[in-house]
Amino acid sequence: xxxxxxxxxxxxxxxxxxxxxxxxxxxxANYPFATIDPxxxxxxxxxxxxxxxxxxxxxxxxxxxxxxxxxxAGIVKGASKGEGLGNKFLANIREVDAICQVVRCFIDENxxxxxxxxxxxxxxxxxxxxxxxxxxxxxxxxxxxxxxQVKSRDKNAAGELEALEIxxxxxxxEKPARLAELNEDQAAxxxxxxxxxxxPMLYVANVGEDEVADADSNENVRLVREFxxxxxxxxxxxxxxxxxxxxxxxxxxxxxxxxxxxxEESGLDQLIHAAYNTLGLATYFTAGEKExxxxxFKKGMKAPQCAGVIHSDFERGFIxxxxxxxxxxxxxxxxxxxxxxxxxxxxxxxxxFQDGDVVTFRFNV
Ligand code: GDP
Numbered sequence: 001x002x003x004x005x006x007x008x009x010x011x012x013x014x015x016x017x018x019x020x021x022x023x024x025x026x027x028x029a030n031y032p033f034a035t036i037d038p039x040x041x042x043x044x045x046x047x048x049x050x051x052x053x054x055x056x057x058x059x060x061x062x063x064x065x066x067x068x069x070x071x072x073a074g075i076v077k078g079a080s081k082g083e084g085l086g087n088k089f090l091a092n093i094r095e096v097d098a099i100c101q102v103v104r105c106f107i108d109e110n111x112x113x114x115x116x117x118x119x120x121x122x123x124x125x126x127x128x129x130x131x132x133x134x135x136x137x138x139x140x141x142x143x144x145x146x147x148x149q150v151k152s153r154d155k156n157a158a159g160e161l162e163a164l165e166i167x168x169x170x171x172x173x174e175k176p177a178r179l180a181e182l183n184e185d186q187a188a189x190x191x192x193x194x195x196x197x198x199x200p201m202l203y204v205a206n207v208g209e210d211e212v213a214d215a216d217s218n219e220n221v222r223l224v225r226e227f228x229x230x231x232x233x234x235x236x237x238x239x240x241x242x243x244x245x246x247x248x249x250x251x252x253x254x255x256x257x258x259x260x261x262x263x264e265e266s267g268l269d270q271l272i273h274a275a276y277n278t279l280g281l282a283t284y285f286t287a288g289e290k291e292x293x294x295x296x297f298k299k300g301m302k303a304p305q306c307a308g309v310i311h312s313d314f315e316r317g318f319i320x321x322x323x324x325x326x327x328x329x330x331x332x333x334x335x336x337x338x339x340x341x342x343x344x345x346x347x348x349x350x351x352x353f354q355d356g357d358v359v360t361f362r363f364n365v
Pocket of ligand 1: 008009010011012013014015016017106107108111206207208209238239240241242
């Protein structure tokens with residue numbers, strides 16, 4: 001599956017957040033394939049539609065889909081030059097699909113800040129610069145090699161050089177590669193290099209305990225929002241310490257606690273949704289009497305590939321998918337009505353799955 005990496009300077013609240021993630025955790029029995037890597041936290045993706053489907057179908061069991069966060073060891077200035085855990089850090093980031101950058105917005109005299117003062121934009125720029133420098137080195141090296149290939153009249157080299165030079169210009173300007181305007185071919189070429197700054201970035205503003213309900217009165221949060229807006233990136237507000245407390249509560253107590261805090265959705269749940277969306281992920285459901293279950297697919301995936309999410313045999317032997325949109329099923333209230341209304345469709349190999357599809361697969365074994 002795809003994973004989002006949690007990064008940030010030391011003492012910004014990463015471990016606290018990651019601890020909340022592992023505490024919130026998943027019921028291991030439902031996810032036998034979930035990784036046992038201690039740096040990976042698997043959480044359930046909250047989805048109100050599951051509750052409704054459970055009411056409609058009354059299954060023995062309901063299983064949400066899961067999402068993985070990876071904890072990435074602290075970065076310091078100079079990481080791209082191998083300072084601190086620099087190289088290992090960058091290698092770990094290369095493995096993730098999106099980056100959640102935790103930014104310290106809370107003020108707490110008792111907790112040292114690495115650069116002596118809480119200054120979120122400086123912090124963000126410190127981290128982003130390390131990522132940019134690492135990419136710059138890689139792109140420059142590659143350009144040197146491709147230039148030689150262009151000289152020896154390698155047909156593909158000219159296109160690659162052009163794509164790399166667009167990215168180079170941005171990096172030299174201390175901007176992330178994801179802002180590059182590339183056509184489809186160029187994007188495919190550049191994707192190949194797994195540049196760190198090509199990965200989508202989410203900013204996680206970690207605010208004080210008394211600030212969550214009214215985070216925008218925090219000047220630091222405003223600054224982070226402004227910065228993120230320039231990049232078209234999303235900002236999630238959390239208080240890592242509170243998330244840790246929420247994660248320890250029983251599900252029934254959580255709702256009450258959130259109401260007391262004056263927020264609708266926990267910061268962690270917001271972060272899960274944001275990371276999921278940023279990665280272009282969506283959910284389909286299977287809804288049988290034994291089990292109602294949510295499954296993750298990548299937007300644009302066709303029916304057989306989506307069947308493969310459950311089991312590779314489903315993909316190999318795929319015949320068709322019987323599909324009803326969640327909204328149609330919820331509105332109708334039961335499957336019989338859906339069928340009468342002609343909203344239960346039989347879809348073939350070319351069908352592109354939609355978020356909220358409720359599906360039965362037909363396949364050869
Ligand atoms: P990391 O180095 O980024 O992993 O940071 P930690 O999660 O270890 O947090 C550093 C310190 O800041 C710890 O003492 C945390 O308890 C504290 N901390 C983290 N989040 C918050 C918060 O939201 N509010 C306050 N007041 N302290 C926090």
